[in-house]
Amino acid sequence: MFREAWLAGVIKHFPGEPEPGYVTPWEDTQDWEKAAAVVVYEQVRTFLGVTAGNAAKLSRTQKGQFVAACWTGQVYHHFADPKPSYVAEWNALPEWWQETNADVFEHIEKHDDTAR
Numbered sequence: 001m002f003r004e005a006w007l008a009g010v011i012k013h014f015p016g017e018p019e020p021g022y023v024t025p026w027e028d029t030q031d032w033e034k035a036a037a038v039v040v041y042e043q044v045r046t047f048l049g050v051t052a053g054n055a056a057k058l059s060r061t062q063k064g065q066f067v068a069a070c071w072t073g074q075v076y077h078h079f080a081d082p083k084p085s086y087v088a089e090w091n092a093l094p095e096w097w098q099e100t101n102a103d104v105f106e107h108i109e110k111h112d113d114t115a116r
Contacts, residue, residue: 002041005107009100036074043070044108055109064102065090
């Protein structure tokens with residue numbers, strides 16, 4: 001579900017033609033990235049559950065920041081010395097990336113029973 005939401009967000013928000021790495025199909029995605037996507041998906045689900053539906057009150061920015069923070073944690077988990085662009089601060093992320101992160105959160109929120 002995470003990758004599905006990511007792909008839809010990139011296609012929607014990326015200005016122009018996205019780089020191939022941003023729209024790689026799940027089956028061609030690197031193993032570390034698959035593992036990270038699964039963990040971040042579960043982190044969002046857990047957050048939705050422990051807030052008992054109140055995560056819906058977060059702004060789109062807050063939702064996107066949550067996904068970004070979880071993803072950054074996974075990057076550090078998989079790489080001892082990641083490229084700076086992999087762990088950029090929220091304000092340094094391009095707008096399309098911020099919007100895509102918010103879309104990912106909202107997609108999980110909409111399609112997961114934990115949020116209700």
